[in-house]
């Protein structure tokens with residue numbers, strides 16, 4: 001009895017195990033079908049998350065309060081290189097006499113992101129009123145002729161930020177909309193310069 005009982009129990013367990021395995025396979029298959037059918041939709045809907053940012057307000061004399069994207073559509077991300085260290089550029093944004101700011105600045109060594117102006121407000125970074133009105137400005141710590149400032153950490157952090165900005169405002173993740181300061185009409189600035197790796201940057205933005 002005892003042996004028989006164990007055997008019966010074991011058979012029952014095996015049967016129920018087989019049933020559960022079959023049921024699980026069925027569920028997995030159904031889930032896989034659903035995943036395939038809706039993967040594209042989910043990819044489209046999933047917005048890139050903002051990387052960590054740190055609020056370091058610019059002087060209120062260095063930007064214009066606005067209510068974007070209601071007041072102006074936000075169509076561009078403008079990429080800059082500071083030609084200053086992060087701390088020195090930060091002091092400039094906080095100096096009311098300077099009349100200059102950017103929404104964000106990314107540090108070279110670790111990709112730390114400071115935010116100086118709210119996205120709804122108009123930062124003064126592009127040297128072109130129309131482009132300022134319709135863009136988010138991102139500064140990068142370093143010098144255009146010294147690519148050692150353009151670290152992996154900086155590219156990764158900045159690309160994650162740009163991807164999140166683009167998703168938030170529906171900006172296409174293309175070079176027509178993610179532009180260098182040098183590409184702003186009428187500018188005499190050359191940043192981010194020819195040593196900025198646009199192919200790498202755009203690839204990171206689109207993978208974020």
Ligand SMILES: [Zn+2]
Pocket residue numbers: 079080081125181189191
């Ligand atoms: Zn610039």
